[in-house]
Amino acid sequence: DVVVTQSPVSLPVSLGQPASISCRSSQSLVHSDGNTYLSWFQQRPGQSPRRLIYKISNRDSGVPDRFSGSGSGTDFTLKISRVEAEDVGVYYCMQGAHWPLTFGGGTKVEIK
Amino acid sequence: EVQLVESGGGLVQPGGSLRLSCAASGFTFSSSWMHWVRQVPGKGLVWVSVINTDGSKTNYADSVKGRFTISRDNAKNTLYLQMNSLRGEDAAVYYCASGGPGSGPGSWGQGTLVTVSS
Numbered sequence: 001d002v003v004v005t006q007s008p009v010s011l012p013v014s015l016g017q018p019a020s021i022s023c024r025s026s027q028s029l030v031h032s033d034g035n036t037y038l039s040w041f042q043q044r045p046g047q048s049p050r051r052l053i054y055k056i057s058n059r060d061s062g063v064p065d066r067f068s069g070s071g072s073g074t075d076f077t078l079k080i081s082r083v084e085a086e087d088v089g090v091y092y093c094m095q096g097a098h099w100p101l102t103f104g105g106g107t108k109v110e111i112k
Numbered sequence: 113e114v115q116l117v118e119s120g121g122g123l124v125q126p127g128g129s130l131r132l133s134c135a136a137s138g139f140t141f142s143s144s145w146m147h148w149v150r151q152v153p154g155k156g157l158v159w160v161s162v163i164n165t166d167g168s169k170t171n172y173a174d175s176v177k178g179r180f181t182i183s184r185d186n187a188k189n190t191l192y193l194q195m196n197s198l199r200g201e202d203a204a205v206y207y208c209a210s211g212g213p214g215s216g217p218g219s220w221g222q223g224t225l226v227t228v229s230s
Contacts (some may be wrong), residue, residue, distance in 0.1 A: 001174070031214060033214075034166055036216060037215060037216075039215055039216045041157070041217075041229035043157075048135050048220040048221065048222055048223060049149075049157060049207070049217070049220055050205060050220065051211070051215075051216065051217060051218050051219075054216070054218070055214075055215060060218065072223035090156075090192075092156065092157055094157075094159070094216050095215065096212075096214040096216045097214065099171050100159060100171065100172070100173045100174065101147075101159040101162070101216055102159065103156060103157045103158065103159065104156075106156045
């Protein structure tokens with residue numbers, strides 16, 4: 001199985017400051033169809049997960065533009081340009097290029 | 113608005129069976145791949161299974177292969193997960209979600225809790 005590793009595990013951030021989460025996979029996430037299947041999810045406390053970004057950098061409907069994704073191959077990043085209080089929660093990356101789909105272990109974002 | 117409502121969770125003894133259901137509305141269910149994802153409270157997300165639009169293709173995590181079966185009824189807009197030979201490590205909140213095979217779960221339900229204990 002493809003191992004997906006996120007860092008850091010915990011990320012204290014001041015309001016209005018940027019945040020960055022890293023996601024690395026044990027294999028390239030470039031699919032035979034040419035797409036790179038790396039998605040990002042947010043799970044606020046007490047809520048179901050919500051997908052923020054798919055195929056590296058495509059924001060889902062309703063996702064604020066302060067969230068952005070980048071990367072290629074095996075190395076990816078989620079950036080929050082200016083952290084707001086509602087961004088508190090756990091963020092997961094997920095690879096969809098190989099079966100079984102696998103999630104990273106999560107990064108907890110909290111306000112400093 | 114996409115709505116996914118899971119049901120069927122509860123307490124079951126080790127070795128027992130349970131069938132989860134997920135009622136879908138607000139989108140074209142028959143055109144959507146569907147997933148099950150589970151999460152032990154306080155822990156991370158674990159993908160469990162996926163089914164394609166007409167039910168002809170399925171895939172499973174190794175940890176549930178041979179014990180769990182995903183299926184769907186497009187006439188009833190409902191997704192199922194039949195869970196047999198349940199183990200303690202299967203205890204979790206089970207989420208159903210819609211989304212393509214590569215981009216993964218785009219819309220999620222609220223989850224249903226499965227407890228495995230004697």
